[in-house]
Amino acid sequence: MTQTSVPDQKDGGATILEIGQQPDAWREVAGRSDEHAEAFVRDLLSRPELRIVLTGAGSSAFAGEIAAPLLRRHLHRRVEPIATTSIVASPLDHLEPETPTLLVSFARSGNSPESLATTALADQLVDQVWHLVLTCDREGKLGRAHADRPDSLVVYMPDRTNDSGFAMTSSLTSMLLTCLLMLGPAQSNQVEALARAAEHVAGLQDDIRALAQSKKQRFVYLGSGPLEGLARESALKLLELTAGEVVTYFDSPLGFRHGPKSVLDADTLAVVYVSTDPYTRRYDLDIIAELRSQLGADAVRVISAVPIPDEYGAALVLPGLDDLPDALVALPYLVFGQYLALFTSLDYGKTPDNPFPSGEVSRVVRGVTIYPMAGAR
CATH class of the missing domain: 3.40.50.10490 (Glucose-6-phosphate isomerase like protein; domain 1)
Structure with missing residues (x-):
């Protein structure tokens, strides 16, 4: 998306384009194949004791809430949506050290402090943990942190879904669809x-x-x-x-x-x-x-x-x-x-690409202090 192609804010700005591009973005998601990714998921799902945790913050957490019931019924195993904000604040209430766990992280940018902290806490506290990172930003910290790890798989969404607008739109639906295609019963011909x-x-x-x-x-x-x-x-x-x-x-x-x-x-x-x-x-x-x-x-x-x-x-x-x-x-x-x-x-006279021009609320959360969890186990 070039800067000159973005409508004026009174016409919806980048946000209206990012909403409208979703059908084609979904077709692109469904048209991709990756043998390595398929093998990674297939190996993990062969473990009957595997617990799956779907995590993210804000809209990314709600993607997990939408996906979890269908995945639970399809996979016949524990699939739980737990927000990164809940895990970071109280990790021992949500992470089970002795339960093999696949942590599925939904993250538009991968730069939210809670996203990074959640995967680090899982590494620290869970004996056997694997990571599936669904993200839109190839320069994001979460994707880069897990890119070369044998226990992690990073799947990037189509570049255009890295929404520039304030609200998650095509980023959210593309990550949700990818999750349902990779782990659930969704088929590319349904897209x-x-x-x-x-x-x-x-x-x-x-x-x-x-x-x-x-x-x-x-x-x-x-x-x-x-x-x-x-x-x-x-x-x-x-x-x-x-x-x-x-x-x-x-x-x-x-x-x-x-x-x-x-x-x-x-x-x-x-x-x-x-x-x-x-x-x-x-x-x-x-x-x-x-x-x-x-x-x-x-x-x-x-x-x-x-x-x-x-x-x-x-x-x-x-x-x-x-x-x-x-x-x-x-x-x-x-x-x-x-x-x-x-x-x-x-x-209401707002600018949808940035409804908080004075910065009270930001696109990527700032000002969060992550505290170390020494001696937790």
Whole structure:
């Protein structure tokens, strides 16, 4: 991406380009093959006692929350999403010295202090540990630290996914897709359906922009299973790009009723991500009916891979996804959340590539002190 190709901030800056490039980036990810990487993963997965920890900070942590349920069911082993920020603050609560562990690190730049500290703590505390580093920056510290280690595999995303904008967009989805292709049941021939669904969302930008112009003060995102991680990421994206000017919240449809529903008011927009699992979808439909009864139909947006019954109202149905698991449909669902965050940011007069021009919040976290853990074992 050249500097002259980037739209003005009032038109979305680099962020709108980085959202829009995702379908082609996913096709590029799916089209790659690496025999060494395949052998590395195959050897580790042959170990029945292997524990897999998916880690990252912020959006990178939420990628693990989306992927873990599907990987757990597919691999029939422990797969746990644990944020680097949790591991660094309390490593002995999360790292098991005697359990062979594959630590999967999601890291856009690989320069976050917690990312580097987490892999170092795992090396220090776990007897047998391997590292799979998924990152976008070939000059990043994490990738360079693990590049030549026999117990590590570093996989770089396509260069264009090293987002220059403040919020993670194509970097996040490319790392998540790579993880699901390498460790999960995802197949490269499924990626075309995901890419076309995302292109369908991109064709609805005028509608999403009009939704953002409603100037709601509160946004609630709901999803079950892997889609709860998606809801969390969608809420963060909107919070980041509006520089905290709007209140955002996420939960599962069932969990939302247990107190958090108190956040609803007349200025709330609710977004429900509908599961492709028929059993889980029943709970999604229940909360859709409840929210529309309370807030009105126009204050609830429903994103689904399958048509929903007429009595539950309108939904944005993304084509070609009805036979895919939730962790995969989360990718084009997320494109909707990214566009909604971007257009809401613009409507609030923010600069989406840098919503914090005075530096209160930075693209790569600064100011974190990492303390040595001497004598931990």
